[in-house]
Amino acid sequence: MxxxxxxxxxxxxxxxxxxxxxxxxxxxxxxxxxxxxxxxxxxxxxxxxxxxxxxxxxxxxxxxxxxxxxxxxxxxxxxxxxxxxxxxxxxxxxxxxxxxxxxxxxxEPHFMGAFKANLPGHYRYQHRLFTHFVQDSLPERHRGLFLAGDDVSWTAGWAEGAVQTALNAVWGVLHHFGGETHPANPGPGDSFDDLAPITLPD
CATH class of the missing domain: 3.30.70 (Alpha-Beta Plaits)
Known part of the structure; x- marks a missing residue:
């Protein structure tokens, strides 16, 4: 992008x-x-x-x-x-x-900016990056790699996005190894169906 x-x-x-x-x-x-x-x-x-x-x-x-x-x-x-x-x-x-x-x-001749911002039509790519921490639907060989950082979030260039995606990744690692969050304090993946961004058709 x-x-x-x-x-x-x-x-x-x-x-x-x-x-x-x-x-x-x-x-x-x-x-x-x-x-x-x-x-x-x-x-x-x-x-x-x-x-x-x-x-x-x-x-x-x-x-x-x-x-x-x-x-x-x-x-x-x-x-x-x-x-x-x-x-x-x-x-x-x-x-x-x-x-x-x-x-x-x-x-500099090849300077492309300090952080990325999505162009029109890039929503589906950002959606895939942001939701990648929920991997139950992925083939098993593609599971176990978790992404974090402001560019993975919806707020590139801001610490909030880096922290948010780090929390998502931590939940992903926990879930990947069979762990669970406390029922009184669900993680982002536990509430994913209610909180996930809208999926657009390809």
């Missing part, structure tokens, strides 16, 4: 002298709130603080398009300025020990 929504991001990578994001200055929840209007700072979580690491700040889809005409140097300066607002007491610049590399996915 091809995407009809072209969304992407701009990222830059640089070698850093150490994992440069302080562990206690901001909570994970505050960074999640900032992630759409600020770069998403990522460092190697397993790297000891005394060893070189890598930095990979990211700009989301809307801001990313505005970055296309900027040079690598200009992008890095904007990123560092935003990071100063998030970490006012941290000098991120002094940790950069390599030449930054930057990529805007929208400028």
């Amino acid at each position: 091809q995407s009809r929504v072209r969304r992407g991001s701009t990222r830059w990578w640089s070698r850093a002298s150490s994992p440069c994001w302080p562990r206690s200055s901001r909570s994970a929840s505050s960074l999640l709130l900032l992630r759409r209007r600020r770069p998403e700072p990522t460092c190697s979580a397993t790297t000891p603080r005394s060893r070189p690491s890598s930095a990979c700040p990211t700009r989301g889809p809307d801001d990313s398009l505005k970055w296309l005409p900027l040079s690598v140097t200009e992008r890095v300066e904007v990123m560092l300025g935003s990071l100063r607002e998030i970490y006012p007491g941290v000098d991120v610049r002094r940790h950069i020990i390599g030449d930054p590399v930057t990529v805007s996915w929208e400028a």
Whole structure:
């Protein structure tokens, strides 16, 4: 299935002298709130603080398009300025020990979007993906593989769809191995006949 929504991001990578994001200055929840209007700072979580690491700040889809005409140097300066607002007491610049590399996915020749969105006529394919966790009607040789992720759901690009299909897959695995849910707390497959999306004719 091809995407009809072209969304992407701009990222830059640089070698850093150490994992440069302080562990206690901001909570994970505050960074999640900032992630759409600020770069998403990522460092190697397993790297000891005394060893070189890598930095990979990211700009989301809307801001990313505005970055296309900027040079690598200009992008890095904007990123560092935003990071100063998030970490006012941290000098991120002094940790950069390599030449930054930057990529805007929208400028790549074969970029097809960050996540898929169904085209007209793709309903039947999405239906098959989403309902795949209920496998009693499948030939036995096709059972036992369970799919999960936002693209398997009806809400591609959103965490809700990833969580929903993960719960469906967990129920599928449970059922596949002969398990059952508690009668007072039925799983998605137990209520499938009532909740399943409409099946359209081929």
